[in-house]
Amino acid sequence: QIxxxxxxxxxxxxxxxxxxTCTVSGGSITSGGYYWSWIRQSPGKGLEWLGNIWRSGSKNxxxxxxxxxxxSRDTSQNQFSLKLSSxxxxxxxxxxxxxxxxxxxxxxxxxxxxxxxxxS
Amino acid sequence: DIQMTQSPSSLSASVGDRVTITCxxxxxxxxxxxxxxxxxxxxxKLLIYDASKSQSGVPPKFSGSGSGTHFTLAIASLQPExxxxxxxxxSATTPYTFGQGTKLEIK
Numbered sequence: 504q505i506x507x508x509x510x511x512x513x514x515x516x517x518x519x520x521x522x523x524t525c526t527v528s529g530g531s532i533t534s535g536g537y538y539w540s541w542i543r544q545s546p547g548k549g550l551e552w553l554g555n556i557w558r559s560g561s562k563n564x565x566x567x568x569x570x571x572x573x574x575s576r577d578t579s580q581n582q583f584s585l586k587l588s589s590x591x592x593x594x595x596x597x598x599x600x601x602x603x604x605x606x607x608x609x610x611x612x613x614x615x616x617x618x619x620x621x622x623s
Numbered sequence: 624d625i626q627m628t629q630s631p632s633s634l635s636a637s638v639g640d641r642v643t644i645t646c647x648x649x650x651x652x653x654x655x656x657x658x659x660x661x662x663x664x665x666x667x668k669l670l671i672y673d674a675s676k677s678q679s680g681v682p683p684k685f686s687g688s689g690s691g692t693h694f695t696l697a698i699a700s701l702q703p704e705x706x707x708x709x710x711x712x713x714s715a716t717t718p719y720t721f722g723q724g725t726k727l728e729i730k
Binding site for chain 2: 549550551552563565566567599604607608609610611613614615616
């Protein structure tokens, strides 16, 4: 049974960079048929897809965040990561890493989420 | 970006009722439409994909329909565990976008 687990600091200061890692167990991030996505949820903006990374390492980013967003993967650790620079209070949210099925792009497996607060 | 609009935003119903939730896309998305259920403090759960296909393990009381710009999620014979917030999501083009949610409450 595949599982995803987010990790990273829960508090980030304004203007700094938010860094999160998702560790995948029970399956490989290089196996076919899946993208690996980041989604966040805040009371003000609801659910927002941030971007995804394919098994080849190619990425898709939400244009609204593209200038601040970076995603990467570490196949040796079976992990993928997110970096969001120049954060503000508006980036305060629950961040989820999610498996994203190729073809229908439905989000079928979610991590439990990690709450990130941007505050000085 | 494709805008997804759900209606109603909230809905009160009784145990045993059948309810429908509507999701409209700002442009045609064929059947690239997925539905999720989220309970308070929990992670969203995929219910329906490709507008009408049930995710493995989801009871048949949940059904989806529609294509193009108009979609519906129907929930039959409501039970206490069905009271939650439901979201639609388009997967036709990136950036993938979600509806604002429909909160289903017990009357």
